[in-house]
Amino acid sequence: MTTSKGVLARLKLTRDQVELLGLYVLCVVLALAISALLIEFNGSSWTRAVEAIFDGAFQSKGRWGETLRRMAPLLIVAVGSIVATRAGIVNIGQEGQLLVGTTGAAFVLTKIQPGNPAMLIVGLIVGAIVGAVWAGIAGWLYYWRKIPIVLSTLLLVYLSSQIASYTLTRRQLLLNVVPGEPNRLLLSDVTAPKSRLGIIEIFGNKFPLSVPIALIIAVVAAWVLTRTVWGFRLKMLGMNPRTARRAGVSETRYGMAAILVSGAAAGLAGSMMLAGGESQYKFSSGFASNAGWDGLLVALVARNNPIAAIPVALVFAGLRSASTFLSVAGIEGVLVDVVRALLVVALFIPPAISELRRKRRALANLTERT
């Protein structure tokens, strides 16, 4: 007993932290066990699945570059939604904001002055602005008509996919008609070669510039949220709107700013996906492919901490880049979704249990004293 306490003291871990760590391990193992059962039930072997995941996520040649490439948009989306959540705003429409933002960026990157490298910057800015406006609709509906943001952002997701497919049916907007081919796949033209994000290559792993940009965004967001007046006001608004109002924080102004930032982040994430080579630089209506939802889940799993979001985003991205390897190993893509959802649930549970226990202990102490 004394030795274990000694070890704890040396590691500077509190009882809560040890408990939390144990719970995380337990829950993740449970989720993986259920997933393994599902895979076996499906007639494939789970060891092969594990191999495929490791191969696909980082082991095979060039794969960790791929994982990093996929991490960037998840991280940016997550950082945006963390900003919104800090202000007490539940924006869950990132998938739509990402798609609509990318639609805007795709128009700039494919149609306007293809030879001009500055169009890359313009495209990314347009993507961010369109994403922000799309999220801003939800904010406006809330502050003007008190329509809950949860609901309006979700409704806007359904609208956004229709908008994206509409632009892909009009040749003057985004549709690219390849002569001589049946025009079944609604795809945009490839983005102009001069306005693409630079590619970094390390040991045969290629990833676009969006990766360092995403990391910088996460660090800057962490700094802004914890070390600036603006971040403090957001936090105050989120934790106690009444106090915030009395301290002179305009609910509309700061709340709206938080929504706009989260929408802009989603739009920027999508635009960088496009400029960074996602689906061969072509835009389609399925372009977002759940990156918005995953980014949101990253934020939730990371407990709204931008720095913690980095490793979480990396894990999610690893699963995403492993999914092609899994299908080669004979495991359906749908199963990957199931596994991911199980994993997310498993990652939600430990902090909730730990918090519950901590508060119960605090309450017990309180009643003992009185």
Place this chain on the structure above:
Amino acid sequence: MLAFMGDILSNGPLYESTFRLAAVLAFAAVGEWVAERAGTINISVEAMLLGGHFGAAIAYTESTNFALAIAVGAIVGMLVASLQGYLSHYLSADQFGIGLTLNILLLGVAAFLQPKFDLSTKLANVVEIPLLSDIPKIGPALFAQRWPMYLIYVLIPMIWWLVMRTSWGLEIRAVGEDPQAADVSGINVNARRRQAILIAGLTSGIGGAVYLFGQVGRFESSNIGGKGIIALAAVIFGGWTLRGAVAGCLLFGYVDALRLNLPNILGYSLNSQLLASLPFLATIIVMLIFAKHTRQPRALAQPFIRGLK
């Protein structure tokens, strides 16, 4: 224009599909209304509907018994609901995160399991209620439907009675308005919230099953596609009253029916993207116009942990 309006008002099939689509929304909305009166918001009604839809499809394939299949649908809906309830009102994990994850999970599970079963389902029989179904225009729409649809007539008054006239219902509403006070007076706040969510699971599960046997006849995992979210909108549109929620369902059901019938009425097809986005667009616009002076349950979407405000 006048002729067009006349066409819309006198179109029989439009009324019928309005009712059918509104009924599906109403199943989910009625349950979600209970859950929201208890102070919770469940995006997972979408998953509950899908669970009911899929569970009923499997059960019917195995048993060819409609009643049993609907019961299984209800149970699957409640299973999803108990996950939502326990994770977010026992363990106090973020309810929106859990709801979203459940929606993704159920879509994945349904798509994964669907090829494992050789699903064969069909529509239930049409039962005409004598006399009532002879009322012109609305008669056939309301009283000559496939029989599972009639469950909604039983369900709405039952739920109303349960929430507005029983002590359990009073506690549910207390928990939604002031959980601290409810807690002090000896009500187990989170237990009541979980029970309210279970009701939502029950009705949504039935709703998913009824949608299968009363409207579509064949399972597709994309069938539900946003219906739960529109039901959620209907509850908010109705200002957290049951009457309002049902009215919202009728309105949104009408828009959905219009989407299906408009090409026939107009005689030419509209832009397909516009048609597909019509229910969601109309929901937003309608909420914009009408949903202003409504008072929501005071503790809506606020998790409760005893001893801590």
